[in-house]
Amino acid sequence: MGRTDWGRLLKWPFTTVTALACLWLVFRIYASGQPLWALLALGLFGLGFFVYLSNVAFAYRYLFPGLAGMLVFVAFPLLYTVQIGFTNYSSANLLTLERATAYLLEQSTPGDGAGWHFTLHPDGSRWRLLLAADDAPDDETPEALAARSVVTPPLALAPGEASDEIALVPLAASGFTPGDPLPLGEVLKRRQALATLKLALPDGSKLSYAGVREFATLTPTFTREADGVLRQTATGTLFRANGDTGFYESEAGERLQPGFKVGIGFGNYLRMVEDPDFRGPFMRIFVWTVVFAGLTVLFTLAVGTTLAVLLNWEALRFRTVYRTLLFLPYAVPGFISILVFKGLFNQNFGEINLILNALFGIKPSWFADPFLAKVMILLVNTWLGYPYIMVLCTGLIKAIPADLYEASAISGAKPLTNFWKITAPLIVKPLTPLLIASFAFNFNNFVLIALLTNGRPDFLNTKVPAGTTDILVSYTYRIAFQDSGQNFGLAAAISTIIFFLVAMLSMANLKLAKVNDERK
Numbered sequence: 001m002g003r004t005d006w007g008r009l010l011k012w013p014f015t016t017v018t019a020l021a022c023l024w025l026v027f028r029i030y031a032s033g034q035p036l037w038a039l040l041a042l043g044l045f046g047l048g049f050f051v052y053l054s055n056v057a058f059a060y061r062y063l064f065p066g067l068a069g070m071l072v073f074v075a076f077p078l079l080y081t082v083q084i085g086f087t088n089y090s091s092a093n094l095l096t097l098e099r100a101t102a103y104l105l106e107q108s109t110p111g112d113g114a115g116w117h118f119t120l121h122p123d124g125s126r127w128r129l130l131l132a133a134d135d136a137p138d139d140e141t142p143e144a145l146a147a148r149s150v151v152t153p154p155l156a157l158a159p160g161e162a163s164d165e166i167a168l169v170p171l172a173a174s175g176f177t178p179g180d181p182l183p184l185g186e187v188l189k190r191r192q193a194l195a196t197l198k199l200a201l202p203d204g205s206k207l208s209y210a211g212v213r214e215f216a217t218l219t220p221t222f223t224r225e226a227d228g229v230l231r232q233t234a235t236g237t238l239f240r241a242n243g244d245t246g247f248y249e250s251e252a253g254e255r256l257q258p259g260f261k262v263g264i265g266f267g268n269y270l271r272m273v274e275d276p277d278f279r280g281p282f283m284r285i286f287v288w289t290v291v292f293a294g295l296t297v298l299f300t301l302a303v304g305t306t307l308a309v310l311l312n313w314e315a316l317r318f319r320t321v322y323r324t325l326l327f328l329p330y331a332v333p334g335f336i337s338i339l340v341f342k343g344l345f346n347q348n349f350g351e352i353n354l355i356l357n358a359l360f361g362i363k364p365s366w367f368a369d370p371f372l373a374k375v376m377i378l379l380v381n382t383w384l385g386y387p388y389i390m391v392l393c394t395g396l397i398k399a400i401p402a403d404l405y406e407a408s409a410i411s412g413a414k415p416l417t418n419f420w421k422i423t424a425p426l427i428v429k430p431l432t433p434l435l436i437a438s439f440a441f442n443f444n445n446f447v448l449i450a451l452l453t454n455g456r457p458d459f460l461n462t463k464v465p466a467g468t469t470d471i472l473v474s475y476t477y478r479i480a481f482q483d484s485g486q487n488f489g490l491a492a493a494i495s496t497i498i499f500f501l502v503a504m505l506s507m508a509n510l511k512l513a514k515v516n517d518e519r520k
Contacts, residue, residue, distance in 0.1 A: 019049065033096075044068065078499065085493035086263055091486035093246045093259040100260040101241075104230060104248065107221040108208070115216040116207060119181035120190070126154035127190075130178050131168065131199075131207075131215060150201065151176055157193040165200045168207075188212065230256070268493035281459045281466040282475075289471040292377065293442040297435050299382040304389025305427075309419060311390075312397050323394075330387030338451045341380045370468035373453055377469060381448055385438070392434060396427040440505040444498065449474040464490070472498050 022045040030038035051057045051064045060067075087093075095103065116131040129152045150168040171178075187194075191212075199207040199215060210216035222230045222239070230239045230248055239248040239256055244264070248256040272282050310316065311323050329337060344350045345366040353363045366376045400423065408418050449455060455467025455474050464487070465478050472494060480491035 015049075015053070019045075044071070081492045081499075082496050083492075084489055085268055085496050086265060087261050087489045088246045088259075088264050088267070089261050089489040089492070092257065093261050095258055095260050097241060097260040097262075100248075100258050101224070101230070103258060104222050104256060105220065105224060108218040109221055109234070115210060115214045117213055118215055119178075119213075120187050121176075121178040121181055123154045123176065127157050127182075128152050128154055128176060128178070129194075129197075129199075129215075130171065130181075134214070151178075152199065155197075157190045165198045165206070167200050168202065170202065184212070264489070268490045271490065272493070275463075277461075277463045281462050281464070284459075284468075285466060285470050285472060285475050288374070288469075289443060292374070292381075292471055293439045293445075295378055296381045296385060296442045296445075297439050299378065300385035300389045300438070301435065303382060303386040304391075305393045307386070307390045308393035308397055309423065311394065326390060327387050329383055330391075334384055335447060335451055337384060338380060338448060341376075341383075342452055345376055367453060368457055370457055373457065373469045377448065377452060380452060381442065381445070384448075385442075388438070392431065393427060396430060397423060400426050436505055436508060440502050443471070443502060443505070444473045445471065446473045446477065450477070 022041075026038050026042045026045065029041055048064060048068065051060050115134045117134050118129045118131045121128050121130055130149055131151070132149045149171040151171050151174045152166055152168060155166070195209045197209060197215075201207065205217055207215040208218045210218070219233055221234070222232055225231055225238075228241065231237070232239065237250050237254070239250050239254075241247075241260075242249045243262055245255075245259070246262040247259040271278055273279060307326055311319050311326075313319075316322075344352050347353055347363055347365050347367065350366075353366075357363050364372050366372050404422050405418060408422060413421070449469060449471055453467070453469045455470035455478060457469075458465065458467045465482065466475055467478070470478065476491045476494045476498070479487050479494070
């Protein structure tokens, strides 16, 4: 039997197994409470089977893996982030309404009755709990205490042993003669199993595990009314689910934690415009982000182009050595260079301040002063970025015909004239798309900010943590994951804005590249 015959023979069993695995995965997604994502997964799997089993879509068999990967790893995170931006999803509103309600209903407080002291006694291979009320008088006789004691049936005390209520019976009616109780250390070993027990006294009262040696009656903190309103047991206060704020709230405005996730429309986007306490830092961070990315491109272009022109000077000796040394900052991993500069700029022990103090008697506060912190960031980023521009300009200058410079020399032109009349016009067009790409990269240069200043020094009196050296991406990270923020919905809204800004830069880049191609 040839390889083709074996392939035909195994095709349908393999397809059946794969289809069953896909259906199981879809079912698991649906069972986790995500019917929409289950439907989308089912559609993706169905499309895959259609592409590979049908001759109609034969031409797409090689494209489908890449398109599916883009859908799962690019489109899905993007759409999910955009969707979160229209909700109040945060550390205070993590759960769904159903899960938040269930959590509140599970809360309980110790009742007014006395606790029940317990001891643990062996009964063959199992165990019994012997409980006695803590309100027994000090002079009560052992016989009287035994008459009021209750005992459980034999229990295995294994994790997850019983979820139903266990009925307690009077010790005298159980026929059990307790021996020596287990010491405290042995009781603690079974604490996890004891904590799951729900005991019922003969009078119907319920007991739950309340401590190392005690069971007690526990009263639910909240009870649910027929209309879904939660009533606080102790005070009788009613709490209703507010679909606008995502909290159970009383008429007095008191909120219960945790809240639940709800849609708030354009609330996060309007907050950036309408809330003055948020708008001020946000707009300043936005302006600084644009200025930071623009000045970085300008400074790296100036330094990189100047060095490329100088290294292209034929009379310069050891040009290869200079070019290698100047390229080294680009060869060293960026995060290492950033951490090295963080030490060099240290106010008290950094070499930069030691030199400035020795020469001029000053020790600038690079990390405490907002302006100096921004200057430091631009200096470090220029150091990290100029080798890239230098290499690009070196290659572009090499492509310029030498006879242009020869003709210029014959006419008596100076070096600056050659640069502005020949070099700059011929390298600016191919360099422009790369500069736009550099601007987009620095627009999201999270690593530099996070490792060098972490956005600090911070603004004062802000509702959301924000720093004077934060750029939009680091500001978004702090809102989502650091400080007291963890406002995922607001961070997702800012991330969406960043995406569209970078997308517009990318479209401009592609447009310029297309124009340059058409002019060639």
